[in-house]
Amino acid sequence: MRRCKAEVEQTRQRLLDAAERVFSDRGYAIARLEDIADVAGLTRGSIYWHYEGKPELLEAVIERAWFPWDQLPLERGGAQALPGIEEMATMLGDGVQRTLSVPHLRRSAAILLQGHELRHVSGRVQARLQGMQQRIRHYVAQVIEQACAGRLPGAERDAQARAVGVFMFGALSEALLLGLPGEQYPIGREVERFILALLAPATAGG
Template identity: 35%
Template sequence: MRRTKQEAEQTRHRLLDAAERVFLERGVSQATLEAIAREAGLTRGALYWHFRDKAELYSAMLERVRLPLERLREDFRAAPDSDPVRVIEQLCLAALERVTQDPQLRRVYTIVLHRCERDLGHPDWRDAELEGRRQGVQVFLDCFQAAARAGRIRPGVTPELAVAALESYFTGLVYVWLLEPQRLALATEAPDLIRVFLRGFLIDDPERPAAP
């Protein structure tokens, strides 16, 4: 009997769930396709039906939890008093909120930041991560460019520099929080952490009331 599209999709997600568990436990380089198939209760043949190799499986795992930053940006911009600085802040807070509230995203970030050896001899591993970063960078670059046009970026700071600094800061926050969650109360301190950082690049709107 031929599998239905729905059954095939369920099997695909079952394999991705298993890959998350195995990557988390063993690390990406030590995880085998055989172990992932076994964890999913499937054969290697079933795994190869959906994924060419481990790199493609890893890429699909990342794609499944990618934050829809473009849609969020447009939602924030649709507000009547949309302000480019406020949009940047809201995007940062939305991303951190999801990290703290979504167990699956936390697992994937832990794999990427703490369980994935970077020199794996295959460009697909690097490209899988870079693709998601490029999308995020472009969204934030558009926002910082809008802030620059509005005269809201401090002198000497370019949108490109601001994005590079923000990406490094965000990655560092998540890295430290996943490594030592007791050291950083990210769920409650995120607003202050983001505002303090952005204050070094962006100029507050003097007509906007200070955030509580």
């Protein structure tokens, strides 16, 4: 029984690996189950044994991806200290760089950012993207609030937090679109510099 379960899980991971490659390389809309089966070295029937169809396979691919910003807390814990602006900028920049440099994360991000294709395919995938964006904005807003010690109006703070998130995902999308190699092109440092340039004046004392 253990061996059977292990083999089932191994086959499932082969399918997810293949789907991740096909969806990211060809785009979800034109990707075919036959293509995924060929890349996995399996039959189309094996896909239907594990998944109901392409949308469910897409959801499974996205749900197993763990991005650096997924660890950001939604709520501030009582004993959990928030970083300063510089530390946060470095952390978010490193997260973007890691996403581009790790093949599994790079492919998953390329799939997830196909928003125009996926909007009507899966509510769960759309919610995953929106949840990531909201998590980043919420976390950045908390850091700004702490750094400003209440001096910055809430609307301005939230606008700046949104600008950080928009720039992060815009830089990531551009790098993926242009095929820039994450291990060589310093997108993360650009994100870090943008955050510091945006937030440093607003959070300065006075």
